[in-house]
Amino acid sequence: GAVVSQHPSWVICKSGTSVKIECRSLDFQATTMFWYRQFPKQSLMLMATSNEGSKATYEQGVEKDKFLINHASLTLSTLTVTSAHPEDSSFYICSARASGRTVTGELFFGEGSRLTVL
């Protein structure tokens, strides 16, 4: 199957700093990528949908200025957590839908990035 790579896998930062997480589709083009947040022992919560070359669509309750999403190419989307605080600590997962695979709607997930804000 297709491979989605997330980097970094783990990141620890100080409160007030910004952290960037990358999501890359390695062997396919992804016009649409999704960012999720997962709290311990909970399901995934969709944060935003990013489309290549356009602004991301954020879910209700997700701060756009807090979680900056950029999808500048067909293989890369980034999530930047700005001015991070301890409550932003979480597991962030991206997924990508391959171009042309809209019929089956198959999503491919990254390995996730665990953010810890001290």
Add this chain to the structure above:
Amino acid sequence: AQSVTQLDSHVSVSEGTPVLLRCNYSSSYSPSLFWYVQHPNKGLQLLLKYTSAATLVKGINGFEAEFKKSETSFHLTKPSAHMSDAAEYFCVVSEEGNFNKFYFGSGTKLNVKP
């Protein structure tokens, strides 16, 4: 509106015995249904998907699921559990023709005892 209910938050089975993970959905449209597996600190891997073709869907690692419209269910089964099956399993539904919206169940943690 779409929603997904995974009836069991935890399931524990012995190695070699059958696995049943339950999932019920509500959907206003013809749904597409998926089962994903997540190992600790990892992303999600697709096990199988139903997209209005055969109602009995076979996936990877010996898993299968049956779409039952009358019961609005899409339960995941495996005849014989293996230790490596221990993980979190998510049932997911999306609307037909709108794969930008995925609705995740709360997850079922499968424990496999030796």
